[in-house]
Amino acid sequence: MKSNYLLAILSAFLLWLAWPPIPYSAILLLVxxxxxxxxxxxxxxxxxxxxGRKVFALAFLTGVIWNTASIYWVYNAMNAFLDALPSFLISLIPYTLAPLLMACAFRLYxxxxxxxxxxxxxxxLASFWIAYEYLHQSWDLSFPWMTLGNGFANSHQLVQWYSIxxxxxxxxxxxxxNICFFLLYWQMKNKVAAYDNRILMGTAAALVLIPSLGSIIWYSQYEEHVNPSEIVTVQPNIDPFGKWGSITPEEQLNILTTLSQKVAKLNTEFFIWPETAISDSRGINEEEFREYPQYKKVLEFLEPYHNGNxxxxxxxxxxxxxxxxxxxxPLGNMFYDSFNAGVLVDGSSKLQFYHKSKLVPGAELMPFGSALAVLKPFFAHFGGTTGGYGSQEKPSVFYSASGIGAAPVIxxxxxxxxxxxxxxxxxxQFIAVITNDGWWGDTSGKDQHLLYAKLRAIENRRWVVxxxxxxxxxFINQRGDIVQKSSWWVPTALSQEINLNEELTVYTRYGDILVYLSFVTGLIxxxxxxxxxRN
Structure with missing residues (x-):
């Protein structure tokens, strides 16, 4: 049995080696x-x-090692707020929860x-695995970071068919x-031929070559429809741990506007600023935002840019x-909701707000309500609120006065x-991802988050800013190429002409059809x- 555990550890090592941001290694996922x-x-x-218990243990061991090695930065982020023991205990949730679900899939197998x-x-097995991944992106403890398909984020040329x-x-x-290569290896090792080895070899070659070569051809021939728009994205580089103490909201806004002006053009249509870029010591009342000096400062900044947002x-x-x-x-005789939100400000008095929907378990959302209320003091230190943030059920699109639609993804x-x-x-018509990412420090967490955005560009054939x-x-184009990017921990702004797109991909229209098919085969x-x- 000892050799079996060594094989499980070997798989965990190969999965980690194949995982972003390690370059040129994603093909290892196929074996x-x-x-x-x-x-x-x-x-x-x-x-x-x-x-059955031994199969469960093997799967759990593989999952724990793979997950922990790939998302070690979760502990790094927690340790910045808490002592070593509480950090370790909270980190065990993402390190062990997915492996437990993985192990359940193999127990059913x-x-x-x-x-x-x-x-x-x-x-x-394939059906149970996809069902586990879908569950892990749908419940209160959602954390779809380690969905297997994300592993190709650093080799996006191989998966252009994600748009389907x-x-x-x-x-x-x-x-x-993996199933095909396993059958081939097992039969050759044990000198059995339950299935024709030549057929298995041909099937394995076809499974590897057809999707990858087809994708590379698609990638090389894909051309964007020309529909230009000038965009600026800003990186103020404000230490998130001192954001509400060492720097005032006014100083933060001055940094944002100054950086924006350095690269802006008169025809710039969108200035993208990061998560919580506009703030106040007590938060900003959405109904009264027009009365805040921050709003007036933004309007003043936009004056030279007639189509600016x-x-x-x-x-x-x-x-x-x-x-x-x-x-x-409760707030006296009233009630209030706090939001991690996005806002669109243009030259008119019109305001558009979006309230983040997919909240981070613990930091922004207390999973399963009162059941985990005992953890509130820990989660409150992770940049969140012990009462939880408010949210909205569905996404909403920000529209400029000229009719351009932007996705405010937080x-x-x-x-x-x-x-x-x-x-x-x-x-x-384009996707704007506004984020902080400073909580994790200079770890692979920030790199993985960037690389995963390439997959959103391919799925929808939209630029991601x-x-x-x-x-x-x-800036990421419709093929998933990173056209421009900043360095870590430097204040800067980037300007880019992107192409807007209105056509819908198969994936955009129909979503995760494979999940529904896997539910059918899983039920079977x-x-x-x-x-x-019974028989």
């Missing part, structure tokens, strides 16, 4: 699970007791293998290749006469392909389990 599948098969065929042939069981399938197409591709992050709140939302908190939301696609379906407080800010697999068990 990274093979050692682990060998370990599982040897366990199934071995003379062991409690085989084990049950199928006892009653069904290996191909039907593998169909169930989204990242779940990548997940399915990875599993099909400022799309910025803002810390805001709204006051209610009653508790009309679950997150509303930080963590850029990880959700299906959610970003909703902005585009509603009319967004990224404004990150401390970096990395960037569960039905087979139940029927065979």
């Amino acid at each position: 990274a699970f093979v050692p682990f599948l060998v370990a599982v098969e040897q366990t199934l065929r071995g003379n062991y007791k409690n085989k 084990y049950q199928m293998r006892k009653k069904n042939n290996i191909l039907i069981s593998f169909m169930g 399938t989204g990242v779940y197409g990548g997940t399915l591709w990875i599993w099909l290749c 400022v799309l910025s992050g803002i810390e805001s709140y709204t006051i209610y006469s009653d508790q009309r939302t679950p997150t509303a908190k 930080c963590y939301e850029s990880i959700w392909g299906n959610y970003v696609a909703e902005y585009v379906k509603m009319g967004a 990224r404004s990150a407080n401390t970096g990395i800010s960037a 697999s569960i039905a087979l389990l139940i029927v065979r068990k």
Whole structure:
């Protein structure tokens, strides 16, 4: 059994080695699970007791090592706020939760293998895995950072077909290749021929070459429709840990406007400022924002730019006469909601607000309400609010006076392909990601967050303009190429002419079809389990 655990560790190492931001290694994902599948098969065929538990343990071990090595920066961020022990305990949630779900998928696979042939069981495994990934982006503890399809973010030339399938197409591709290579290896090693090795070799070659070569051809031939718009993105580089103490809101706004003016042109149409760029010591009342000096400063800044708009992050709140939302908190005889929000300011008196929907569990959202209320003091230190932020259910598009639609995607939301696609379906012609990213320090977290935005560009064939407080800010074209990017932890502004797009991709129109298909095959697999068990 010891050798099986070593094989599981080997798979974890290959998965980490293939994961962004390590360059030129994503192709390893197509074989990274093979050692682990060998370990599982040897366990199934071995003379062991409690085989199901051993399969679960192997999967959990692989998942924990892979996740911890790839998102170690979660602990790094927590440790900046808390002592070592609380930081470690909270970090265990993202380090172990996904591996637990992964292990459950393999436990179900084990049950199928006892009653069904290996191909039907593998169909169930792929379905259970995709179902786990979808669950992990849909519930209160959502953290889809480690969805397998994200692994190609650093090799976007290979996955241009994400404009049809989204990242779940990548997940399915990875599993099909790993299953095929595993069958080929197992048969050759054990000198059996349950399936013709020549067919397996041909299938494996086709699975690798057809999607990748087809994508490379698509990438090389893709041309953007010319519909130019001049955009500026700003990186003020304000230390997030001292943002509400060592620097005043007025000083922050002066930095933003000064940097913007250095690269702006008279025909600049959008200035993109990062998450919480507009703030006040007590937050900004959305109903009264026009009375704030910050609003007047933005209007003054926009005067030379006749078609100019400022799309910025803002810390805001709204006051209610009653508790009309679950997150509303008492304020005397009234109630209020705090928002991590976006705002669009133009030369008129019109204001457009968007309230971040995909909230970070713990920091911005208390998962499962009162069930985890004991953790509120810890989460409050992570830049959040113990009562939770308010939010809106659906995305909304900011429209300029000239009719250009922009998607105000705030930080963590850029990880959700299906959610970003909703902005585009509603009319967004480019995607603006406003984020902080300074909480993690100079770790791979900021690089992964940048690289994942390339996948949103491909899925929707929209330019992505990224404004990150401390970096990395960037312009990404419709093929997923990073055309310009800033350095980490430097104040700067970038200017770029982008092409707006109004056409909708297959993925934008129909979303995660593969998830729905996997639910069907998953239900079939569960039905087979139940029927065979009764028989």
